[in-house]
Amino acid sequence: MTNRNDRLVYAAALVLGALPLWASRYLPMADLPQHLYLISVLHRLDDPTTLYPQLFAARHALTPYLGYYYLVSALNWLLPLEMANRVFLTAYVVGLPLGLGFLLRSLGRPVWPSLLALPFAYGDSFGWGFVNYCAALPLTLLCCGLFVRTLEDAPRRRKWAVGLAVCLVAVLLFHVQAFGFLAFGLPWLLFTTAVPEDASAKGLRARLMPRVPALLGVVPGVALFLGWVVLRFGEPPDIQPGVPWKAWGPTFSPQNLAWKSFEQNRAELFEVLANTFRDGSDRWALYAVGAVAVAAWVAGLLRPDRSRARGLVGGARLLGLGVLALALYFLLPFDIRGYVYYLNTRYSHLAAALLVATAPATVPEWRRPLRLAAAACALVLALVMVRGYRAFSREAAVEWEPLVAATAPKARVMGLTYDTQSRVVRFPVYIHSAAVLARARGGVPNFTFASTPHSPLRYAGEAPPTFPSEWQPQQMDYATQGVWYDHFLVRGVHPSRVFGERLQSELVVVAESGRSWLVRRR
Structure with a gap:
């Protein structure tokens, strides 16, 4: 009965997290009108009642926006375009904690802290309308979980490896920057995850062979990345200094990279996590999540769950992933002109989602109040976001x-x-x-x-x-x-x-x- 109630609490929190998407007609996302316009063109490319057949053609190539545009266009056969888009965005919002929950379970940790990731589904990247990057985040977390299971679950390694291969390619079909995190995150998991055969393995080959399925699982994604992204970076850039959306110099030259200082990134970190409304009301959900995360750490240190002990290295895997995402936020440039914009800020949400879930496991009787507190954070999020989204929608309707x-x-x-x-x-x-x-x-x-x-x-x-x-x-x-x-x-x-x-x-x-x-x- 307890497990059933826990699942109901978790499901209710997911509903609350996605509720703002359905509470108003217009969503405050800067690039969303452009996305909806091109999805409409894609869906009605042969419609003579529009200008689309005269002006546009399909680009028959793999592109980072392919996943989002084609999925919503397919849903548009069943639903009106804006509703189809809300369904997609809902899948992203609930997918972020679900993907994190899968990773937590794969690492042998309690799943309830994944609810703390709900507020990070919104924020800077969502407000700008970087839908493709946002949609890649749940898949990124899923990839990490699949990679761990391919290493640890010996009887079902092939199944997990196939899932890993499909998921990693899907990440690339949404956005390359999420794949960039996995370029560091998966090696970290490889070196910090023990496999069952290690206890009896003798020699390098015996240790390597159980890890081969996980390594093979990343091959399709890496091959696609090398044949697509690297080749694009290898093409001569269209250098036009000072011109918007063009390279200002060779790709990785100082004149083509725009950096923010460490101090500026530090000062903006909290802001980019919740910067939607002018009155700052969306920060209340962050305050609530922070308080629950701190309480979870205190509980885990005071009353640790010894049955979930994974060793120092094994227990640090999730923390390491969060630190890697945070390092990308601080160390990468803000823009690579002509190629990637708002580069480093996008990793802030991923880092926050991973880090708030790092508390050590506490005893089962203490987890229930923490789970309820995490669900209460979703209620706070729903209240402030619904209020703000409705206010914007009224303004946009007039406009x-x-x-x-x-x-x-x-x-x-x-x-x-x-x-x-x-x-x-x-x-x-x-x-x-x-x-x-x-x-x-x-x-x-x-x-x-x-x-x-x-x-x-x-x-x-x-x-x-x-x-x-x-x-x-x-x-x-x-x-x-x-x-x-x-x-x-x-x-x-x-x-x-x-x-x-x-x-x-x-x-x-x-x-x-x-x-x-x-x-x-x-």
Whole structure:
């Protein structure tokens, strides 16, 4: 009966953790409008009622965004696109503690601390809309657990090795940066995990052979990584110093790497774990998780569970993984221009999720209150996130819905976002507003991720003319770029300051809502 109640508590906590995704129509994720737009294009690539067949084509190659885009596109056959996306995001949010729970069980540790990872499903990477990287995190933890089981579970090594091979390839199909953590994490587990045969093994060969299935399990993923990522880095970079989204020098040269100082990373560590709302309310879940994690450490030291003793090295495996993720946060550059952006900050969530679960096991009678306390953290998370998400959704509805209603079918929308900010959330959630309008009407915005090599879509011909960076609308040249568009979404300044006399002769304001204006060609 106790086990059943424990499972119900765990399931209730997972439901609470995912509840914010279903509590509001609009989610405060900066890149989400771009993702939804391209998934819509992928799903309706042959739809003649849209501009998609004229402008886009499938990129027939393995790309890091392939996993997310194709899975949500497949769900879109059964569900509306936004609901299909919520189902995917729900799988990620609940998958993070489930993946950590699988790793904890694989390491012979109690599973309940995995609930403490729920708040880290949100935060900086989620707020920016780095969905592919986020989706790779549960699979990353699953890979670590599968690797340990392939080493330790002698009767079922082949089964675990096959699962490891599939899971590692899946990580790469979502995002390379999660694979980068495994490049350090799996060797750490290899050297710190004993196999049953070690007790009687004599000689190097006898010790090595039981580890061969685990090593073979990583071969497909490593081969894909070498044939895909390394070859890309080996290509001559498109060097254009100072140009957004281009390399500023040779790939790993000082001029192409943007670093944050150790002090800046230290100061920002706690912030990037919970930086969604301007009022800071999402930090309450972190405070709760921290308190439970400290209590678990105290309980584990005062009343340790001797039956789960794994030795000094074996017991340090999880801590080592957390330290490795934290080291990547502090030691890697922030950007590798032209290739990877926001590199080091993405490892903060993985490090936090691993480290909060490192408390030594305490006696069974003390685990129940700790498990309930961890579930209570999920309740705190749900309350603050639902409140904030609803507030943003009300703001976004005022901002976007009247503009969508005034947008014509097959609209060509240029986004001129001088003010990207929300009054509710800290992220620049309005930077891709043009994609919201274009998706609703089967049109095209001036900027899409189809221009990047990590997208499974590409432009069939020349990309729509636009200014170098969507962040710098003041660089728009109407004569060479603006004339291609029939709609202009202007946010943050009055359209008269952008178009001048053209607003009387060629263009007209057809809608104003929130801090945005929609301008159409007469």
